[in-house]
Amino acid sequence: MENARIADIFEELADLLEFRGENPFRVRAYRNGAHAIRDLDESVAAILADDARDLADLPGIGATLAEKARTLVETGSLPQLESLRQEIPDAVIAMVRIPGLGAKKAAALHRELQIDSLDALRAACEAGLVRKLKGFGAKTEETILAGIQIAQVASERIYWSTAHELAQSILQHMQECQAIQQMQWAGSYRRGRETVGDLDLLAVASDRKAAMDHFEAYPDRTQTIARGEEKKISIRIGKAFQVDMRLVEEQEFGAALQYFTGSKQHNVHLRRLAQAQGLKINEYGVFRESDQSRVGGASEPEVYAAVGLPWIPPELREDRQEFELAAADKLPDLITVDAIRGDLHMHTSATDGTATIREMADAAIARGLQYIAITDHSKRVSMASGLDEQRALEQWRLIDEIRPEYDGRLVILKGIECDILEKGGMDLSDECLAQADWVLASVHYGQRQSREQITERILGAIHNPHVDCVAHPTGRLINRREAYEVDLEAVMKAAAETGTFLEINAHPSRLDLNDVHAAAAKRHGIPIVISTDAHSIDGLNVMQYGITQARRAGLTKGDVLNTLTAKAFLKRLHQRPKAGSK
DNA sequence: GCCGTTTTCGGCCCGACTGTTTTCAGTCG
Numbered sequence: 323m324e325n326a327r328i329a330d331i332f333e334e335l336a337d338l339l340e341f342r343g344e345n346p347f348r349v350r351a352y353r354n355g356a357h358a359i360r361d362l363d364e365s366v367a368a369i370l371a372d373d374a375r376d377l378a379d380l381p382g383i384g385a386t387l388a389e390k391a392r393t394l395v396e397t398g399s400l401p402q403l404e405s406l407r408q409e410i411p412d413a414v415i416a417m418v419r420i421p422g423l424g425a426k427k428a429a430a431l432h433r434e435l436q437i438d439s440l441d442a443l444r445a446a447c448e449a450g451l452v453r454k455l456k457g458f459g460a461k462t463e464e465t466i467l468a469g470i471q472i473a474q475v476a477s478e479r480i481y482w483s484t485a486h487e488l489a490q491s492i493l494q495h496m497q498e499c500q501a502i503q504q505m506q507w508a509g510s511y512r513r514g515r516e517t518v519g520d521l522d523l524l525a526v527a528s529d530r531k532a533a534m535d536h537f538e539a540y541p542d543r544t545q546t547i548a549r550g551e552e553k554k555i556s557i558r559i560g561k562a563f564q565v566d567m568r569l570v571e572e573q574e575f576g577a578a579l580q581y582f583t584g585s586k587q588h589n590v591h592l593r594r595l596a597q598a599q600g601l602k603i604n605e606y607g608v609f610r611e612s613d614q615s616r617v618g619g620a621s622e623p624e625v626y627a628a629v630g631l632p633w634i635p636p637e638l639r640e641d642r643q644e645f646e647l648a649a650a651d652k653l654p655d656l657i658t659v660d661a662i663r664g665d666l667h668m669h670t671s672a673t674d675g676t677a678t679i680r681e682m683a684d685a686a687i688a689r690g691l692q693y694i695a696i697t698d699h700s701k702r703v704s705m706a707s708g709l710d711e712q713r714a715l716e717q718w719r720l721i722d723e724i725r726p727e728y729d730g731r732l733v734i735l736k737g738i739e740c741d742i743l744e745k746g747g748m749d750l751s752d753e754c755l756a757q758a759d760w761v762l763a764s765v766h767y768g769q770r771q772s773r774e775q776i777t778e779r780i781l782g783a784i785h786n787p788h789v790d791c792v793a794h795p796t797g798r799l800i801n802r803r804e805a806y807e808v809d810l811e812a813v814m815k816a817a818a819e820t821g822t823f824l825e826i827n828a829h830p831s832r833l834d835l836n837d838v839h840a841a842a843a844k845r846h847g848i849p850i851v852i853s854t855d856a857h858s859i860d861g862l863n864v865m866q867y868g869i870t871q872a873r874r875a876g877l878t879k880g881d882v883l884n885t886l887t888a889k890a891f892l893k894r895l896h897q898r899p900k901a902g903s904k
Numbered sequence: 905g906c907c908g909t910t911t912t913c914g915g916c917c918c919g920a921c922t923g924t925t926t927t928c929a930g931t932c933g
Contacts, residue, residue: 384906674933
């Protein structure tokens with residue numbers, strides 16, 4: 323069982339326990355454990371298999387959670403989880419995922435109105451029953467109705483990062499199968515979409531039955547949904563996630579890969595182009611309309627070449643501009659993770675991170691970085707013990723002290739993730755911010771304000787001469803919370819004018835800016851940085867996810883400024899229009 | 905449930921906002 327699944331199960335246990343009104347610290351312990359395992363860069367199974375190591379040595383994992391993880395890895399299930407699931411309907415847990423609804427309110431809805439599905443909840447809201455309950459009102463009812471949709475979508479699609487981990491694990495399993503000659507993932511996973519609804523594996527096999535048998539023997543399979551004679555098999559992993567494998571002929575592989583990678587709109591466009599040239603493209607190959615003779619299909623480049631186009635990277639296949647760019651031979655040379663030289667958003671144990679500045683710096687060097695910015699929270703984020711001016715200045719003094727140790731190896735920038743306050747303005751004074759090398763501005767609070775208010779707040783931050791970059795500019799959390807209302811067009815215009823950077827936050831739950839917004843930022847000529855927002859050493863590993871999002875936006879190395887050397891980056895930072903006023 | 909070098913028990917990031925109340929519970933980050 324891979325880490326993401328174990329983490330999901332600990333999260334689910336936390337939800338179930340919370341709903342039962344268990345000790346909130348016990349609930350938090352499960353959440354912390356899930357977090358620790360999700361961020362791990364090696365597999366729990368491997369640690370368990372190593373007699374010299376103890377899972378309970380990981381921070382946040384004690385004897386109990388380690389034992390539960392072992393049970394999960396060894397048996398694939400957990401008795402405690404099964405009995406809790408029996409006791410509490412799925413839909414009740416789904417309710418907790420609705421923004422504005424917590425365990426207490428979900429419990430009240432279940433107890434008072436016998437709500438046992440999201441549909442029943444919607445009906446109760448629409449009938450005005452919910453507002454009659456003590457502690458509920460018309461506003462709560464509205465919030466719930468708005469949130470139901472998010473909760474339903476969240477139950478259907480998983481983070482790309484989670485899908486990636488599962489895909490790697492299945493691929494590894496399938497590589498043990500002698501009958502497989504060729505295989506590759508297709509679908510939205512291959513296109514790098516931020517969430518994935520199911521996984522599609524495409525394979526060529528010398529013995530199709532053997533390949534299917536092996537696929538079905540994947541350890542985490544919970545059900546075989548369908549198994550055809552020789553073309554397709556679908557299995558279920560966990561409660562809902564579906565994985566398909568399709569077997570094709572060698573000469574069809576490219577055409578099938580193209581077809582099943584999608585997107586649908588991209589394929590429609592491609593087939594239309596083929597039609598206009600007297601060709602037909604389907605999942606079996608490219609054929610001449612006149613005599614049905616095969617033109618190609620063994621590889622993807624062959625399929626695109628048949629209509630006179632270069633191969634189009636999967637991340638761009640959304641029928642946005644990729645066909646025009648391909649026709650003009652102007653497809654962007656998409657950025658790759660090894661181009662990244664700096665990471666400009668990370669936290670330390672001074673606030674809600676788990677590692678010290680030195681530990682983060684050492685980990686950054688180990689990952690081949692040349693520069694980092696330490697950007698702890700400002701004081702408004704009280705729950706993270708955000709820095710006030712005095713503590714910020716102290717931290718920067720400490721960085722000054724540490725710097726010589728890293729001379730020639732790593733440049734450490736004195737940074738801060740400073741909150742944009744609800745009433746507008748920055749959380750720390752200009753005098754204080756002026757002493758930082760790198761200031762991120764973030765909205766964490768007051769996310770339900772009007773579009774005008776939030777836009778005004780962010781514009782205020784952009785026009786502050788000390789603010790260098792707006793972090794996670796829309797505030798959305800994938801599957802959990804919509805972006806706040808903000809006039810991004812106005813934000814981008816102001817960012818372009820002032821030379822203020824915008825961030826692609828690489829955390830798998832954020833990926834904010836998203837692909838469409840990042841492409842717009844590129845059009846505006848806005849400097850873009852991709853940062854991990856790491857809260858631990860392992861948190862530095864999420865850079866790849868931000869890169870994937872950037873690739874979907876068509877960004878090249880030249881569009882992303884933390885691909886520059888430390889020297890060039892700092893020069894660029896000081897050349898901005900607003901730098902003069904700094 | 906986790907954790908610890910003043911603790912193996914008794915703490916555990918806690919302040920602000922929202923919507924419901926009319927002094928506060930629930931939620932969020």
